[in-house]
Amino acid sequence: MYKWVSIIASVLFFMGVSTVSAENGDDTKPSVLLVHSLENQGQMKEVRMLDALLGQFTDDITLTTDDKLQEKEVNSYSHLFYYGGVPKQLSKSTISVLNNYQGKIYAAGHNVDQFSQRFSFLEWEGETLINSDVTLAGAESMTLPEERIVYDIRKGDKATVAAKSEDVPLVVHSGGDYYFSGETFSPPFGQVITESLAAFFEKDNKSLVKYLRLEDVDPLSDPNQLQSQAEYLAEMNVPYMVSLIPVHTNEEGETVHLSDSPELIDTLQYMQDNGASIVLHGYKHQYRRSETGEGFEFWDVENDRPIYQPSSEDAKTKSDFKTDQAYQSYMKEAATFEKQYIEEVVTKGIQELTDHNLYPLAFEAPHYAMSQQGYDVVSDHFSSYVGQLQLTNNTWKGQYAPPYESQPSFLHGMTVYPETLGYIEKGEQASFDRMDEEIGQRSTLTKSYLSAFYHPYLGLEGLKKVVQNLEAVDDSTWLDLKEQNNTVSAGDLNITSDNGQIKVDNTKVASEHERSIFRKEILKYAAFPLGILIIVILYVARKALNRKKEN
Known part of the structure; x- marks a missing residue:
């Protein structure tokens, strides 16, 4: 019979933390406000992709919509990410908050031209289709599984292209602010975003x-x-x-x-x-x-x-x-x-x-x-x-x-x-x-x-x-x-x-399945001695009853 309850030897539990993903010297955890403009909840898929990409660098992520942005104390966050999932006219207050935010902004997708004071290093020339490999500085090119729609953008002299598809810029940055011209974060764009986020958060150790x-x-x-x-x-x-x-x-x-x-x-x-x-x-x-x-x-x-x-x-x-x-x-x-x-x-x-x-x-x-x-x-x-x-x-x-x-x-x-x-x-x-x-x-x-x-x-x-x-x-x-x-x-x-x-912390038999088997095993092995005990009790009781009758 398998040994149901085992005794586990005590082990020293060290309090030091060792992880394979320790960052370079800076232990400061970024706090990120993720602002999104969507048409319906069905588009939350892209927001959750972005949530997972940002989560590679911090667990302090707050989500909000563009129409509620003025309600947030935006400057209490170290970083802000804006995702325009659909074209829409942003409110004047939203545009003002984005233009005047004191930290770094990473923006993606639609509507970024509306707060162009912040992204004056870019010009938008409509949308275009790309179907060529995506290239990153220092990395192998990555194949697109299908055609993708992106914004056709032109950068200013002081801006840098961090990723592109042929001559179409995908990620451009200047002065700590970044822009991604795509509308989805599906692979390989997730890898593209991650590479640029490493620089955005200044956590770019290999x-x-x-x-x-x-x-x-x-x-x-x-x-x-x-x-x-x-x-x-x-x-x-x-x-x-x-x-x-x-x-x-x-x-x-x-x-x-x-x-x-x-x-x-x-x-x-x-x-x-x-x-x-x-x-x-x-x-x-x-x-x-x-x-x-x-x-x-x-x-x-x-x-x-x-x-x-x-x-x-x-x-x-x-x-x-x-x-x-x-x-x-x-x-x-x-x-x-x-x-x-x-x-x-x-x-x-x-x-x-x-x-x-x-x-x-x-x-x-x-x-x-x-x-x-x-x-x-x-x-x-x-x-x-x-x-x-x-x-x-x-x-x-x-x-x-x-x-x-x-x-x-x-x-x-x-x-x-x-x-x-x-x-x-x-x-x-x-x-x-x-x-x-x-x-x-x-x-x-x-x-x-x-x-x-x-x-x-x-x-x-x-x-x-x-x-x-x-x-x-x-x-x-x-x-x-x-x-x-x-x-x-x-x-x-x-x-x-x-x-x-x-x-x-607790080593006792815990599951109902194992407890039921344990009970059956006990009954099985206890049945014979229990039966003998009952026979002895009945025998003694009968003998006592007979003596009583004789007296």
């Missing part, structure tokens, strides 16, 4: 960070295959992550828990002790009845919306309600259901892993799909998130990864460690080639993560190729998640890590 994640490990994973890969990574002195799913389930609803795979638990504990950091990758990795690893868990993919009802119930839409009031009442209940559902699933996952001395330090949503409320709920349990980000509740498609680790405001205090290189597909040399090309481009940037995930069932040889390609990057550092300052909580269970050490 930092290339690598990480590797072994993906979709669950109770049916082959422990021998994992063991061989773990030994190889330990030999190479490569820290890595294991995205772990505590429960495997299938279309028939049959489940296998980690407690059903004691050999796998031993292997995972070996991995954790020899370079691996555990990432909670959902609880079952499915919402409806689908195979673990294939299904979504925090997104109703059939209806492309958040989890608003139990999987056994039909999804309701606005057309199912006679009045808007009834629909809004339903949506309020649906949001409450989603919050409770995510809370329960995440808590179960943390507790069940911890029952086996496996301590998750970060969270990763299956298929990177999660609503904005979902991030809020997860942030109550994890300080670290791994992977890519879903930017709206409109669709799970089109996720985004900033080039570098980030703390955007919509993650509510979590740090995202982005996955930027994709994964290897079975039997496809082309996927290795794509990864190599992406490594080549990103490694020339000032700040970039070179991060990939690999499915262990593909075997050791493919893993070796990925590691060798990442090891070849000069002046780069492997991310060890244990070295970061992570906090995880579920009920009265608290996990922290820092400087390579993990500390757990």
